[in-house]
Amino acid sequence: MSSLGGVRQLLRHPLRSVLSILGIAVASAMLLDMVMLSGGIEVSFAKLLLSRGWQVRVSPKGTLPFDTEATMPGATTLLAALRADASVAQAGPVLGTAVYARPSWKPDSLVALFGYGIEPGAQALYEVTAGTDLRRGDQDGVLVGDVVASRLRVQPGDTLVVVGRLDPQLAASGIERRLVVRGVVRWLYDYRGQPSIGTVLPVMQSLAKSRVQDPASVMMVRLKDSVSTADAVARLRAALPAVEVRSVEDLVVNFRERLVYFRQLALILGSVSLVVTVLLIGTLLTITVNERLAEIATLRAIGVQRSSILRQIFLEGMTLVGLGGSIGMVLGLVTARQLDAILTSFPGLPAAFSFFVVRPQEVLIAAAVLFVTGALAGLWPAWLAARAPIAATLRGEAT
């Protein structure tokens, strides 16, 4: 223990110390959350896109995947061209469109759904949680998400009447299919509560009734292990100039640009929390030093070096930062979960998406920034204490 009392000095005013620690804890929590927020979105997005290892997306020219209702014609030809490329291990088409279903207990009504047309075995859109996957070429099968299963009260083996896209002029659809539910799946890119179903691509194309011939919204491409993603993307772009070819990295960069306001918000709020920490530490230690000036002057008079005084005050400041920061890191992790639940309920965001991604390096960054900031904030009052004029202070005390 320091001969000057060490951390016991903080117990002279326990309430003040506790309030300061709590204040630093709250500021630290906010700092950690903002550090996580500034990087978490991209990490989560990249993780989501790469969750099944499919590194490349092909979409209509000038668009991002599923950003618009635009589709690419000639999905079969395009797919063949992709599969013919030496760097491609697998490619799978996806068509997204609005469809409807008739509830079994009220067959005259329609429930709006989102339909995916896919090629089973060449997809990265879902994971089967009950029942079985579609077979290749399965014209009578359908996969449902748990939202649809719950809302329409269907399970594997049941029949689902799916209605194609409505003609706005006729207010009716020409296409209605009775499909058998093969399995219940978790749609990886769906937003919370999104009611999605999936069929093989030709079935969904017939339901979509698109003017585009053999349409697809996106092609998902998985590259061979030995292939450089950048090289493969460059080659595919050259070979397929009529479509947009992007790697997951490209999509993350684009995503980052779109959500720059989140980063700015995180930066501002993170900076605010640092300023609060500096003010808390600086104010508390300045008050402490002013109250103890005569005591400090006496210590200097009896032979305590300036460095010992500076070390003691600095230690007190760092103790507050250490205790407050530790509590704050835990608090930050807890509040991040709550904030994430609020932010991810925003309409249109994939449910698997997260704004706050906990990574050890981010906790370390937040802790390091807090530590350095607290240290600097404590240095000024510590320096003042060490430089307190002995005689003048003692004279002032005597009067």
Added chain:
Amino acid sequence: MSVLIATDLVKRYQLEAQTVEALRGVSLRIEAGEYVAILGASGSGKSTLLQLLGGIDTPTSGSLEILGTRIDALPDRELTRLRLTKLGFVFQRFHLLPVLTARENVELPMSEAGVKKAERQARARELLAYVGLGHREGHRATQLSGGEMQRVAIARALANAPALLLADEPTGELDAATGADIMALFRRLNADGTTLVVVTHDESLAAEARRVVRMRDGSIVSDERRG
């Protein structure tokens, strides 16, 4: 060798637009084993003189030697070290660290001087016993009476066996009976060989000393040795 030699000490302060001359050319020599009282009314310059003698303030002009070392031009680090190892201070308001126990307060200068833990704990106990507070070593300063705190402050001042003990109004915050106890302790210290300089405005206190230096308006007006 004289413990302390002060030659023509002058101290001026700037107080707003006014220059105050607190000391006007004071010269003083203290020999080993002396018990000196510096007596004067408030504003006579006695505390200023004590602060200069103790190296906690610097003179405007003049020189000061402690144990043969000229201190008025020493760098702060060395001057602080000299105060730690050669001088002891007792102040009117004690200024013990309230979060430390009596023993820890006494240990403080020894810790600063690099004395090992076991040795400084033993010496602290010895000093507390000397001042009559051996039974209170584990009590925090805030749990002690005024007289007890001043005794602990005296023990602290003796921690590094100083050549000179300087006391500034040591009984100023104490009642008469407690003050008398403290003065008895000072007598005992001096009888045991400690060189003492005590600043006071109290004639009865000054009477305890064998040499009384009277000050008025920043100058020494008399320097009287008693039998």
